[in-house]
Amino acid sequence: METNNGERPRRGRPRDPEAEPRIRRHAIQLLLERGFDGMTVDDVAEAAGVGKATIYRRWASKEELAHDAMTEVFSIEVPDPDTGSIAGDLTQVYADAVVFASSKEGLALIRLAISEINRDELTAALYRRFLQHRIDLTAAAVDRARSRGEAIRPDADISVMVQWLAGVLIMRALTGEPMPGVEDVDALVRMTLFGICGDAATTVRDRTTAER
Template identity: 55%
Template sequence: MSRTEPRRGRPRDPEADRRIREAAAGLLLERGIDGMTVDAVAERAGVGKATLYRRWSGKDELVLAAAEALFALEVRVPDTGTLLGDLTEVYTDLLRLAGSDEGRAFFRLAATEAGRDPRMGELYRISLAGRLAEVSEIFDRAIGRGELPPDVDRQLMFDWPAGVIVMRILTDMPLPGVDEAAAMAHATVHGFGAR
């Protein structure tokens, strides 16, 4: 008959990982990397520091986990039947996000920290590549309908609206409003789609 070792300590909380990541992501947006502390994350997540350190070795790893969670934004891929309609909806979502306090903080964090820390830069590049892969379906359909040339520069089409948003956030200029999404889509279609 084999003896089993008695379990020591409290059972592992399966929700702790999620709470810690959410707390870290929230504090990262609110305070930036320098202002985010392990103590504050543990307090907000409702866990002890030992629980946190069992999962991440320190603040650097925790920052990367939080950034990874932030960069994992879901992107809606509409199918309105036209490139203009699809891009108008995509830009509406993008401008709505950028216009929120959390979105503004996210874009500022992504731009500043990606340039400061190569690991954050790599996370941001991976995130952007994933977003481009998700919305490539829009470009494929547009090429199939003859709205875009087959050799269109998808990367540039994808980058330019986010570039405008990041530049304006970093320079504290007014962002385009949600009501300007159609005009931005029109500029994209008639700029990139021109033959």
Template identity: 45%
Template sequence: MTSTPQRPGGRSARVREAVLAATAAELSERGFAAMTIEDIAARSGVHKTTIYRRWSTLSQLVADAAIEVSATTVPIPDTGSIESDLREMARSIVALVTSESGGALVAALFSDAVRTPEVARLKREFYSARYELADIVVRRAVERGEISEKVSAADLLAAVAAPIYYRLLVADLPVDQSVADRAAAGALAAARAGALDQAE
């Protein structure tokens, strides 16, 4: 079982889906600096005034697109154990970064973040939101007595994701399910050893 945010229904949902899909495509193809609301409107078939009513700035739109892709592809798991929760999280991250749309979005965000302060800020906000959601996984594990209440949710999620992103973005190596499973196992071992405890 996984937790995903509620979304609007009907025409509103279709408009949102079309705009966010167009945003992700424009970001992956053009990069943040070359994107415009006008291009997104043309690609999505949604008038730009409608887009501006929902998203007042391009940065808000890009952030929403990134969150949507992540929420859909990397939901917060609730399997009943921290071991399988972390494994599912890691596998979902791999599924995201190896998919055509998700991989392009992640690559664009990371490459543009080096040059564009606004995208760097969006990236920080995006991962901060993911850390907050990961706190749910940690709280459940603490309640089940699987890990210490001192474990930092942010550090645990980082320990799961870091090996995957390192291979993908730094070492230029492939990532797959076995990489995900090793990352999850390593993160859990570190948590149980006290290496991810919050600073007192």
């Protein structure tokens, strides 16, 4: 394309391909540090090294930016261990969960999720999908246990299996009580096994401990 005098028009500044992920990353960071009310588009723009116009070309509002950031938060990969026993699977999942929840970033994320779930129905839907994914993975682990002949009660409630530990972590985040530590994992697993295996829970747990 040429102008009337034969010169090519000057092109604007090329689009920065890294701008969008950088903006999203800093939005997550500021949400974790300050919550939705404390995060501003001005601060995100400054932290990401872009102008506000760059943000508004991609997100029409602060609410859209926050929701997009929370979408990325809830897209984290959920581990799905297959250790050969339900007790071993739960031990690995619970250890990962308490280590994360006990970290500064993990605690901030739990508190942010609580506030965003109560503020924004779209974020609440994200959390429900995330929790359902964890329930689906746990159901698959229980099915594997049954196929191995492990004594899982036929009425074991998989949703409660997942929700009760999530409830403990959320309550402790809200009240400021210390999070369970790795040293508490065996006790947490025993409680779950008792709920899904009944009287067979002790035998299942003892056999798994002996195999370590």
